[in-house]
Amino acid sequence: MKKLLTIIAVMAFCVSAAFANSNDLWEESTLNQIMKRGELRVGLEAGYMPFELKNKKGEIVGFDVDIAKRMAKDMGVKLNLVNTAWDGIIPSLLTKKFDIIMSGMTITPQRNLQVNFCDPYIVVGQTILIREDLKDEIKSYRDLNDPKYTVSTKLGVTAEKATKRYISKAKLRLFETEQEAVMEVVNGKADAFVYDLPYSASYYSENPKNLVFLDEPFTYEPLAWAIRKGDPDFMNWLNNFLAQIKGDGFYDKVYKKWFLSNSWLKDIQ
Known part of the structure; x- marks a missing residue:
C-alpha cells in the first residue's frame, strides 16, 4: 500500500512539474510577450526594393511590410517597424530590441548558428x-x-x-x-x-x-523570418500564419502588388 501511495505521489509531482514548466515556457515565449505588450516589433532595413523601402512621405512600405501588417492584425496588436542597419540587425534581435526580423533575409548556415529561421516565404534566386x-x-x-x-x-x-x-x-x-x-x-x-x-x-x-x-528562379536563395533560438511556440504560430496567408489568397495578392506590378513606383522616393 505504501509503495502504491509513493508511486502516486511521484506521478503527481511529475505532472505538477511538467505543468509548471509548460507555464514557464509560455511566459518566456515571444508570442506571449507580444500579446501582453499589445505590440509586434518587427526589425528590418528599409533599403531592399521591393521588400522594404520608404515612400515619398517617409513611411516604410513594401512586400514584407504588408505581410507584417497582416501578422499584427491577426494577433490583434499594433505594429511597430524598427528600421535597423543590416550589420546590426541580428545582434538587435538577440538583445530583444524587436521580436522578429522580416527583412528579406536569406537563410545561411552561418546565420542559422545565431537565429532560428521559419519556413521560407519566398525564393529569390x-x-x-x-x-x-x-x-x-x-x-x-x-x-x-x-x-x-x-x-x-x-x-x-x-x-x-x-x-x-x-x-x-x-x-x-x-x-x-x-x-x-x-x-x-x-x-x-x-x-x-x-x-x-x-x-x-x-x-x-x-x-x-x-x-x-x-520567372522561375534557377538558383535557390530562400528568404525567411528570423527569431531568437529556443522559442517553439512562436515558431509554430509563424509557420501556421504563413500557411494560412498562402492558402487564403493574401500572399498572392501582395506578391502581385509588389512583384508583378509597377504601380507602387510612383509613390517611392
Missing part, C-alpha cells in the same frame, strides 16, 4: 528576361547554355557567378549596372538578361514589350 522572338526556343536557363546565345548581366554580383556556373557555354557580356545589361536585350544586342527575381520582375512589369520573363 536568379531569373531570366529573354527577347520575345526567342520564347519558343528558350524555356529555361538550360536552353541558354549554348554558344549561339549571348547573355548579359551586371559585373561582380551573384548573377555573374550563376551565369558562369549554369550557362557557361553561352557568350557572357558584363556591365557596370543592371540597366545597361538589360538594355542589351531590349536593343537586340543580347539574347537574355540574368538577374535576381525582384529586379527582373519590377523591370518586366514596367517594360513588358518585346520581352518574356522566365
Whole structure:
C-alpha cells in the first residue's frame, strides 16, 4: 500500500512539474510577450526594393511590410517597424530590441548558428528576361547554355557567378549596372538578361514589350523570418500564419502588388 501511495505521489509531482514548466515556457515565449505588450516589433532595413523601402512621405512600405501588417492584425496588436542597419540587425534581435526580423533575409548556415529561421516565404534566386522572338526556343536557363546565345548581366554580383556556373557555354557580356545589361536585350544586342527575381520582375512589369520573363528562379536563395533560438511556440504560430496567408489568397495578392506590378513606383522616393 505504501509503495502504491509513493508511486502516486511521484506521478503527481511529475505532472505538477511538467505543468509548471509548460507555464514557464509560455511566459518566456515571444508570442506571449507580444500579446501582453499589445505590440509586434518587427526589425528590418528599409533599403531592399521591393521588400522594404520608404515612400515619398517617409513611411516604410513594401512586400514584407504588408505581410507584417497582416501578422499584427491577426494577433490583434499594433505594429511597430524598427528600421535597423543590416550589420546590426541580428545582434538587435538577440538583445530583444524587436521580436522578429522580416527583412528579406536569406537563410545561411552561418546565420542559422545565431537565429532560428521559419519556413521560407519566398525564393529569390536568379531569373531570366529573354527577347520575345526567342520564347519558343528558350524555356529555361538550360536552353541558354549554348554558344549561339549571348547573355548579359551586371559585373561582380551573384548573377555573374550563376551565369558562369549554369550557362557557361553561352557568350557572357558584363556591365557596370543592371540597366545597361538589360538594355542589351531590349536593343537586340543580347539574347537574355540574368538577374535576381525582384529586379527582373519590377523591370518586366514596367517594360513588358518585346520581352518574356522566365520567372522561375534557377538558383535557390530562400528568404525567411528570423527569431531568437529556443522559442517553439512562436515558431509554430509563424509557420501556421504563413500557411494560412498562402492558402487564403493574401500572399498572392501582395506578391502581385509588389512583384508583378509597377504601380507602387510612383509613390517611392
